[in-house]
Amino acid sequence: MSFKINLFLSVILLPVLLVNSCKNSPESSTQPNIVIIFCDDLGYGDLGTFGHPTIRTPNLDQMAEEGQKWTNFYVGASVCTPSRAALITGRLPIRNGMCGNRRVLFPNSIGGLQKSEITIAEALKTSGYATACVGKWHLGHLPEYLPTNHGFDSYFGIPYSNDMDLERTEDWVNHDHAMKERKYQFYNVPLMRDREIIERPAVQTTITKRYTEESVKFIRENKENPFFLYLAHNLPHIPLYTSEAFQDTSLRGLYGDVIEEIDWSVGQVLETLRNEGLAENTMVVFTSDNGPWLVFDQHGGSAGLLREGKGTTWEGGMREPTIFWWPGMINPGVVADMGSTMDLFPTACKLAGADFPADRIMDGVDLSPSLFNEGEGLRKTMFYYRRTELYAVRKDMYKAHFITESAYAGDDNLMHHNPPLLFHLGHDPSEKYNIAEDHPEIIADIMLEVERHQSELVIPESQLDRKKSE
Amino acid sequence: MSFKINLFLSVILLPVLLVNSCKNSPESSTQPNIVIIFCDDLGYGDLGTFGHPTIRTPNLDQMAEEGQKWTNFYVGASVCTPSRAALITGRLPIRNGMCGNRRVLFPNSIGGLQKSEITIAEALKTSGYATACVGKWHLGHLPEYLPTNHGFDSYFGIPYSNDMDLERTEDWVNHDHAMKERKYQFYNVPLMRDREIIERPAVQTTITKRYTEESVKFIRENKENPFFLYLAHNLPHIPLYTSEAFQDTSLRGLYGDVIEEIDWSVGQVLETLRNEGLAENTMVVFTSDNGPWLVFDQHGGSAGLLREGKGTTWEGGMREPTIFWWPGMINPGVVADMGSTMDLFPTACKLAGADFPADRIMDGVDLSPSLFNEGEGLRKTMFYYRRTELYAVRKDMYKAHFITESAYAGDDNLMHHNPPLLFHLGHDPSEKYNIAEDHPEIIADIMLEVERHQSELVIPESQLDRKKSE
Structure with a gap:
């Protein structure tokens, strides 16, 4: 019952809220495409350009050379669900209901991102953007909470973490099976297209590859319109999987294999943008939802010189290796200004000519001054x-x-x-x-x-x- | 008396040893210049390109983009004197006498690098190289041990560490004066030109600047001949000093100011090589003698994700952020092969057409396979x-x-x-x-x-x- 009511409310309320908050701006050929590539549990120190000695990330290194490497870029929380909610709404999880004593949403949760929240996808849609969510959502797996009910035209991915749907879901500490017995069949995680489950358990070994193919397809199919792609990899969250081409290829072992496949994926996305003539009209952001999951021995990443990792409010938990790329628009360099995933919402609104929601407290600030060398960064806290x-x-x-x-x-x-x-x-x-x-x-x-x-x-x-x- | 005898022996023995060990190779216009820039106590994580978030090193970052960033490059020991001896002789300190219960040489030491050792400068001289040592030596301050008695045509620098010549030299732990009372007058360190003391105490605030000017001058004056420049900064060893232009300019505080001045210095050297048309005939190597001196609070650097620092045999003590640069000759990229400062000697010999000493055990290996993509790296241990x-x-x-x-x-x-x-x-x-x-x-x-x-x-x-x- 409650499901039906929520669905009903969301359909009714959506237009009202957007009229109140986001001005419909005229479509224009100068509206840039926006791509957010979001990893899961990637540490500050896990990319070549952020100092890792044995993980090879030539595509991300080059992206950083051509773009901006941000060294003080934060997420809104140090675990999945609240961090993702912060990015998607431009608001702290404490304001949007997406935090609690349970740290994240689980398969037995009944909550999710409320329709009263405005998402970055909804805002961009009012400006005529095609929108796609590819990858991990984790803002509610019940139908009313899914991406296609939150401003995304399409969705392809898993609705929560790749280690869920185990019989012993709460067995965090002794997650031995995640390291030793890495059968994807052990995790009955659904793979969804829009609102349908199309595969269960999701075949996780090919999942990065398939997210990439889906993303490349979306870019190609939407090259005539402005588009927003939210590509949220569900790795390197444990359990770790790679496609065959990346198995046992990294000096860093399995964790490195996984990051190197994500690096390959980034290369595919950037190459597609270049080949389609879209590079100079597309801003790509690469970052992650929180720091490395240190309890998982060599299956966890590294926060480099930052203290601690995932789950904590030390820097290693909430500062992420972040790269902005937009050839011809963003001056290459290293940016030490503060930034946050919450800032992507207002920054995207500004670039797209969409108004920033005015009926609520937003925690994001526009990053343009730092991105385009227009002055001092606006984020101070x-x-x-x-x-x-x-x-x-x-x-x-x-x-x-x-x-x-x-x-x-x-x-x-x-x-x-x-x-x-x-x-x-x-x-x-x-x-x-x-x-x-x-x-x-x-x-x-x-x-x-x-x-x-x-x-x-x-x-x-x-x-x-x-x-x-x- | 012993000084005179040693001096006598060195003059007599030098040619004999070199005839035995290094073939005089014909001078040739293709002999590349070799520049080694060697820092003091720089941590693995202290450069932008090695992941530091608030130290800005645009010149070193660019050098790494144009050249090779080596992520598994070692020094021969985790403290000054033995590490420098390893680089200069291509041999482990245990073989050349430059290690002991006293960790390094002090102003009251009477020992130094023996004339029976062959230095990289001596080897290159047999191939017609002009040679200069600029900066910290620390392989013996008595006349017979100075650079000009070890194959260098000229010397400009301090003969040991910049925190020496204190009344309480052994007062390591409570080196408060090094952090709080940073008057250079407190350290009666001599600045030498060749074998003469020309300033005492050395005015340390301008020392990085003066080493740089001296190096630029040497390059310009020797552009017609092959040359070898060993530019050994005595910073960021505490006490930390910068010239006025760099005071209070870094987000990292004083330590960052110092590194950013060294980065400027690297920029000056590379710019000089470019302006003089020498870039494509010069191999430049940037590294340091050992890891960060962690006991010095915020005056010490960071080994990034590596464990521990200076003085230890953990990676943080002996693995250094290393960059090779030689436009047109070295394929840009990240190199994870093992390398060592001891390998610079045989590598330089090979490039210069000088024979590698054959009458003794050498610990260095030729780095050419890794540098020029000719095959697997030769260093295995x-x-x-x-x-x-x-x-x-x-x-x-x-x-x-x-x-x-x-x-x-x-x-x-x-x-x-x-x-x-x-x-x-x-x-x-x-x-x-x-x-x-x-x-x-x-x-x-x-x-x-x-x-x-x-x-x-x-x-x-x-x-x-x-x-x-x-």
Whole structure:
């Protein structure tokens, strides 16, 4: 019953909300295509151009040389569901209901991204964009939450993580099967096209390849219109799989094989754009949803010199290796300005000539000043949430930790800090040297940001914690 | 007295040794110039192209894009003196006497690089090269040990570390003055030209700038002949100094200012080579003597994802960010083959048409196969010594640690391992997952290498431990 009602509401409410928030802008041949390539659990240090010694990523290295390598680019949360919700809505998960005591959505979850949220795809559609979601969604697998009900013309991918649909879903720590017994048949994950399950279990060995083919096809079929492609790989999230061509080819072992296949995939997308004459009218962004899953031994990636990884609010959990590419438009270089996946929404709106939703608090800022060398970057703060609690805040170069907790599936080492720990992320990117004692004035300033932030915060029901009505 | 005798011996012996070991090859216009730029205590993760988020190194990044970024390049020891001796002689310090219980040479040392050693400069001189040493030497400050007695036509630099000549020289741990009271006047370090002290204390604030000017001048003055320039910066070894133009300019703070001045310096050298029409006939190598000095808080660098730093035989102590550049000759790319500073000697000999010394065990191998895409790299092993003991051995991708000891000036945490710890450096570059139990056959194979190595080892008197005769 509740499913039907939600579906009904979504159909009715969508146009209303968009009229309120997004101006229909005229279609124009200058509207650039937008491609977001989003990995799953890729570490800050896992690409050649970000310093990995044995993972070879020639396509991403070249993309960075031709484009911009962003070294202070954040995600909205350090685990899948809330991080993806942040990118898609341009809002912190605490505002859109996509965080909770359950860290992510599971196959037995009944919640998902609410229709009252406006997605980047919906906004771009009002500007005439063709939109496709290829890959992992993880914002709700029930029909009303699927991509095609959130502004995407089409969907091809898996609705949640590739390690789900196990009998022992909650068995995080001893995920031995994910490393040793890597049969994809062990994970009864569905592969969907639009709203239909077309394969179950999804044949994960060829999944990166098939996402790539699907993406290339979408680009070719839409080359006459502006388009938005959201290509969300479900790897290198464990369990790790590669197609045959990449098996045992990397110096880094299986994890490297997987990244090198993703690098190949990036090469295919960029080559298609070049061959179709679209490169100079397409902005491509490459990043990931959160840091490396360190508990998985050599199946987990590396955050490089950043501290910790997935699940934490240390930099290794939420700062991602990010590359922007748009030949002729983006000046090549390294950008140390702050940016966030939440900023892609307003940036895309601006480029597409679509209005930015005005009826709600948005957390994204327009990245144009940094991308096009027009001036100082607009992002000055970053809020680091874990579950529904504010753990840390960055303002300019300083980051204050109010709570720290290491590892994802780890120890009960939650610690409250008063005064907070304070790090200068420019001087000390590894968060090693607490300088709180020397800078009470900076902590005071950050506390003002926290007050401001919290004073306007309205927290909706957690979609992750929703249970079937009993 | 001993000085005069040594000087006498060196003048007599030099030609004999060289006749025995290095064939005089005809001078030829195709002999490439060779430039080695050698930093001091630079970490694996401290350059943009090796993943640092806030140190901007546009010149080195470009050098890496145009040339080869080597990700498995080692030094011969994890502290100054032995590491430099390894580069200069192409031999492990254990063979050339330049290691001991005293880790490096000090201003009160009486030892130095013996005349019986053949240096890379001496070898290249037999092929008609002009040779210059600019920067830090640290292979003996007494006259007979200086660069101009070891094959260099000229010398401009400081003879040992920039933190020496303090009253409390041995005060390693509480080197507070190096971080807080950074007056160069506090270090009575001499600046020398050839064999003369021309400034004391050396004005360290302008030292990188002056080394650069000296190098540019040498290149310009020798553009008609093949030349060898060994530009050994004495930074970012603490205490840190920059010239005015770089003060407070880096997002990384003082350490970043220093690296960015070195990056500027690299840019000056490469620009000079381009402007003088020498770029296509010059091989430039950029690397450092050992990893970052981690005990110095934010004045120390970062080894990125590698474990530990200076002074240790973990990767962070002995693997360095290395770039080869030779437009038109070296195929741009990332090279994961093993290489070592000891390999520069035979590689340079080959390029210059000079014979490789045949009367002694050399530890260097020719890097040409990797540099010029001619085949598999020749280096298969790496021996990691600390003081005079063999701590670890790498063979192919596997590294066995027989002894570990962390930090330079640190704890008494020396541990013997039997069986040794075993890491796969390709899969696990951070040396986190000991796989010794699973691979006894690999340990056995490495033990054979150790036996072979030790069976032919002749250890001379330690020059570092020599004391004034009493």
